[in-house]
Amino acid sequence: MARTIALLTDFGVDDIYAGVVKGVINAVDSAINVMDISHSVRPHAVAHGAFLLYAAFEYFAPGTVFCVVVDPGVGSTRDAVAVKTGNYCFVGPDNGVLWPAARKDGIKQIVTLTNKDFFLEAVSATFHGRDIFAPVSAHIARGVPLSEMGMTKENLLSCALFDHEVSEKSACLKILHIDRFGNLVTNMRFDDIRFLQEGAYRIRINSRSAAGIFTTYAAAPENALFIIKGSSGFMEISVKNRSAADFLGAAVESGVSVTYEHA
Amino acid sequence: MARTIALLTDFGVDDIYAGVVKGVINAVDSAINVMDISHSVRPHAVAHGAFLLYAAFEYFAPGTVFCVVVDPGVGSTRDAVAVKTGNYCFVGPDNGVLWPAARKDGIKQIVTLTNKDFFLEAVSATFHGRDIFAPVSAHIARGVPLSEMGMTKENLLSCALFDHEVSEKSACLKILHIDRFGNLVTNMRFDDIRFLQEGAYRIRINSRSAAGIFTTYAAAPENALFIIKGSSGFMEISVKNRSAADFLGAAVESGVSVTYEHA
Amino acid sequence: MARTIALLTDFGVDDIYAGVVKGVINAVDSAINVMDISHSVRPHAVAHGAFLLYAAFEYFAPGTVFCVVVDPGVGSTRDAVAVKTGNYCFVGPDNGVLWPAARKDGIKQIVTLTNKDFFLEAVSATFHGRDIFAPVSAHIARGVPLSEMGMTKENLLSCALFDHEVSEKSACLKILHIDRFGNLVTNMRFDDIRFLQEGAYRIRINSRSAAGIFTTYAAAPENALFIIKGSSGFMEISVKNRSAADFLGAAVESGVSVTYEHA
Numbered sequence: 001m002a003r004t005i006a007l008l009t010d011f012g013v014d015d016i017y018a019g020v021v022k023g024v025i026n027a028v029d030s031a032i033n034v035m036d037i038s039h040s041v042r043p044h045a046v047a048h049g050a051f052l053l054y055a056a057f058e059y060f061a062p063g064t065v066f067c068v069v070v071d072p073g074v075g076s077t078r079d080a081v082a083v084k085t086g087n088y089c090f091v092g093p094d095n096g097v098l099w100p101a102a103r104k105d106g107i108k109q110i111v112t113l114t115n116k117d118f119f120l121e122a123v124s125a126t127f128h129g130r131d132i133f134a135p136v137s138a139h140i141a142r143g144v145p146l147s148e149m150g151m152t153k154e155n156l157l158s159c160a161l162f163d164h165e166v167s168e169k170s171a172c173l174k175i176l177h178i179d180r181f182g183n184l185v186t187n188m189r190f191d192d193i194r195f196l197q198e199g200a201y202r203i204r205i206n207s208r209s210a211a212g213i214f215t216t217y218a219a220a221p222e223n224a225l226f227i228i229k230g231s232s233g234f235m236e237i238s239v240k241n242r243s244a245a246d247f248l249g250a251a252v253e254s255g256v257s258v259t260y261e262h263a
Numbered sequence: 264m265a266r267t268i269a270l271l272t273d274f275g276v277d278d279i280y281a282g283v284v285k286g287v288i289n290a291v292d293s294a295i296n297v298m299d300i301s302h303s304v305r306p307h308a309v310a311h312g313a314f315l316l317y318a319a320f321e322y323f324a325p326g327t328v329f330c331v332v333v334d335p336g337v338g339s340t341r342d343a344v345a346v347k348t349g350n351y352c353f354v355g356p357d358n359g360v361l362w363p364a365a366r367k368d369g370i371k372q373i374v375t376l377t378n379k380d381f382f383l384e385a386v387s388a389t390f391h392g393r394d395i396f397a398p399v400s401a402h403i404a405r406g407v408p409l410s411e412m413g414m415t416k417e418n419l420l421s422c423a424l425f426d427h428e429v430s431e432k433s434a435c436l437k438i439l440h441i442d443r444f445g446n447l448v449t450n451m452r453f454d455d456i457r458f459l460q461e462g463a464y465r466i467r468i469n470s471r472s473a474a475g476i477f478t479t480y481a482a483a484p485e486n487a488l489f490i491i492k493g494s495s496g497f498m499e500i501s502v503k504n505r506s507a508a509d510f511l512g513a514a515v516e517s518g519v520s521v522t523y524e525h526a
Numbered sequence: 527m528a529r530t531i532a533l534l535t536d537f538g539v540d541d542i543y544a545g546v547v548k549g550v551i552n553a554v555d556s557a558i559n560v561m562d563i564s565h566s567v568r569p570h571a572v573a574h575g576a577f578l579l580y581a582a583f584e585y586f587a588p589g590t591v592f593c594v595v596v597d598p599g600v601g602s603t604r605d606a607v608a609v610k611t612g613n614y615c616f617v618g619p620d621n622g623v624l625w626p627a628a629r630k631d632g633i634k635q636i637v638t639l640t641n642k643d644f645f646l647e648a649v650s651a652t653f654h655g656r657d658i659f660a661p662v663s664a665h666i667a668r669g670v671p672l673s674e675m676g677m678t679k680e681n682l683l684s685c686a687l688f689d690h691e692v693s694e695k696s697a698c699l700k701i702l703h704i705d706r707f708g709n710l711v712t713n714m715r716f717d718d719i720r721f722l723q724e725g726a727y728r729i730r731i732n733s734r735s736a737a738g739i740f741t742t743y744a745a746a747p748e749n750a751l752f753i754i755k756g757s758s759g760f761m762e763i764s765v766k767n768r769s770a771a772d773f774l775g776a777a778v779e780s781g782v783s784v785t786y787e788h789a
Contacts, residue, residue: 004552006545012443013276013539016319019269019300023323026267030296030324033556037545043444044504056542059656060549061556072504075479125479127494130322180538181569216601216651231653241570241598275706276539279582282532282563286586289530293559293587306707307767335767338742388742390757393585 004033005137006060008053009069009129010041017127021067021134024120028138037066044072046097048252050159051176051185054100055232057088066101067137068092069129080113080132081153082146089146091137093128096159107156114150162187166194170259175252176234182243183228183236184250190229190236200263203227205237206248206256217241227258267296268400269323271316272332272392273304280390284330284397287383291401300329307335309360311515313422314439314448317363318495320351329364330400331355332392343376343395344416345409352409354400356391359422370419377413425450429457433522438515439497445506446491446499447513453492453499463526466490468500469511469519480504490521529667530559532586534579535595535655536567543653547593547660550646554664563592570598572623574778576685577702577711580626581758583614592627593663594618595655606639606658607679608672615672617663619654622685633682640676688713692720696785701778702760708769709754709762710776716755716762726789729753731763732774732782743767753784 005025011017018039025034037056041049049070057066071078071093079094085105090098094112113132116123118139123131136149164187165172171193173186203210211224220226220240225247230236237256239247250256268288274280281302288297300319304312312333320329334341334356342357348368353361357375376395379386381402386394399412427450428435434456440448458464466473474487483489483503488510493499500519502510513519531551537543544565551560563582567575575596583592597604597619605620611631616624617639639658642649644665649657662675690713691698697719703711729736737750746752746766751773756762763782765773776782 004556006549008542008545010443013301014303015442016271016301016315017442019271019298020319020322022298023269023300023319023327026296026298026327027322027324030267033552034298035545035548035552035560037549038539038542040540052542056546056549059546059553061553064549064552073481076481124492124494126491130494179541179543180536218599218602228652229650231650231656273706276564277566278705279534279564279578280705282534282561283582283585285561286532286563286582286590289559289561289590290585290587293530297561336744339744387755387757389754393757 003031003141004035004061004064005141006035006037006064006066007039008037008041008049008056008066009039010043010045010049011039011069011129013039017129020130021069024130024134025138028135029142032138032141041070042252044070045252046070046072046095047159047161048177049097050100051161053097054104054161055177057101057105060088062087065089065091065137065141067133068097069133070097071095071128074128075125079153080128081156082111082113082136082140082149083107083156084109084146089140091133091140094153094157096157099156099159100161102156109146110153110156111146112150112153115148118144118149164188169261170257173235173256173258175250175254175256178245178250178252182245182247183230183238184244184248184256185230185232186235186237186256188235189233191233193235201260202263204259206250208248266294266404267298267324267326268328268330268404269298269300270302270330271300271304271312271319272302273306273308273312274302274332274392276302280392283393284332287393287397288401291398292405295401295404304333305515307333308515309333309335309358310422310424311440312360313363314424316360317367317424320364320368323351325350328352328354328400328404330396331360332396333360334358334391337391338388342416343391344419345374345376345399345403345412346370346419347372347409352403354396354403357416357420359420362419362422363424365419372409373416373419374409375413375416378411381407381412427451432524433520436498436519436521438513438517438519441508441513441515445508445510446493446501447507447511447519448493448495449498449500449519451498452496454496456498458523464523465526467522469513471511529557530561530587530590531663531667532561532563532590532592533565534563534567534575534582534592535565536569536571536575537565537595537655539565543655546656547595550656550660551664554661555668558664558667567596568778570596571778572596572598572621573685573687574703575623576626577687579623580630580687583627583631586614588613591615591617591663591667593659594623595659596623597621597654600654601651605679606654607682608637608639608662608666608675609633609682610635610672615666617659617666620679620683622683625682625685626687628682635672636679636682637672638676638679641674644670644675690714695787696783699761699782699784701776701780701782704771704776704778708771708773709756709764710770710774710782711756711758712761712763712782714761715759717759719761727786728789730785732776734774
């Protein structure tokens, strides 16, 4: 049985928040592996966190507990939840951040975290990552069943990551993520791009001419926008050896239009 | 018995220094858990490191060894020390960085690190984190008693983090830390704020009007300074969904004045 | 037998790439220690990665597997390789990034990674760190011999990190790395600096006057360039309590000239 907790938060790496969360887990059970997925979700950006979790979770071992803290509503009425799915367990606020991943893996059980036996003794109003989500994740990784954590809940709040508009000549997409290299991850799965299925096309991205669709960065021309199947399976927009984000002046959650016509 | 070493340094994450320290610990004993508290203490800022250690250490399991490297005086006459306290052990330079945490936990034993058997073979003049503090921490985590590490020392250099002036109408505080969200952590414990104890107040922070004191971010109004009990128990200054640091033009170690009068 | 994998990549810490690589390793064998050397190699900068690996590897335990991903040619014709050396194993692209470290430790065996049994089931065109290098590293750490991974290869692509010109009165060096403190690491080993061997010298660095050679930062004067033996054994250029990089306007891979004459 795997005893790994994977962390995804918006704490950044310039603070002690992520370290303290690891300390709390380690204090519950020092045999648990604690792994960072990332602490660089944009502050309070639930949709960004939801996408990164969705893109990462399936690479972890079955049985991994995901402790996810992107929690702008901490201390308000949003629920704290744990979700058992086909292969994993997800712990975090019920604000949509867990939904795309949990749904993909098949939701089996949702509980609202109310049993204070599994919290730190003093629960602050501002840092439930440390006081609730970390110790609950650790107790779940140790094998405590979800049913002891609180009451069953029917549904998770959803998060509409992948809604986009596609017509015969254009697609209106959203940028879910920009990676370190400036590649823009859109919210359309590459394999769903219909205009790629036949013939040659002239493609424009935000009104700028694009060089086409390439399989590798190495094969693309210099200094031109191009489309590539990203490593998470989504359509990405890139410029070889440059930042496509700078090239287009694009930001996470901004829209991007792709138009295409037969060449 | 816990065998965890928690690291707090000013190495940053853009370098190999933290990685090399982990390699040295792992080479002494691969069964030791190595955890990052943070590597983002501001470069050479002893007081900043002292605060972050103080805010984090109690969340770790008893028996944890803290390896703390904020060491502007490396290679000069400052001592290298290990400190046994009620529940933990602290290893680092004797420049004040260990003092607030060690004192809070109750200092039991201090030794100056002089026994080269526990150092790397070649000790550089500039990187004692790698050459002294990492291997000494690892040997302590393995169970070597402090008495074998060097001579007993009477006192640690202190660090005056929490000195501040409070009068009937104002408080002159210092900013100990700014978190990723721009929240300002002051050096006054929230529970010591006398002006909160009775009645309604008009509060100004650095001459700007503040909305008052709130228990959660969610409850505070938009676009206004407010006071909140931070997750470390200190009085924090925040602006909802914005950076209070940007709002006030504040920096770590700068002063902040809070004035208050009956409403 | 050590079962540690140390990661060095250009993924940065603002993304999930490093986290996903750890998940893949953990899914192969959750008993493997995964350690970060750094994820802050400059994007696609093979020589920068080669230097950081060279500076770090010897501090890790014998038997450590280094998984190194600086891979601008991913998806093109560059080979993926595993290299057994005197004490370690190195896994990554054959683009020069492994060469300085592997050569220093003594190359024993090189294989081209072609056996898909040790890859993830679906191999993307853009993320071999996740799909090839991570699972192969994990299987090697578990004890699978290199000979099962693919065909033997004669040579690694080399990387000329340490070439520089030195005359009686000047040295033309290259900056291999700039650390968080702004110290400039040059590509000349400190112990090779002949002009230090005798007498007093007037030294200029990029035409600016330098204060000389100091053993510790503490001993150097304020606001002046000086030369110091860096913790990796290379000649470094520093300014006490300031960034030498800012002082000189220097960048990684830029040249730096050092001139010297008898005082």
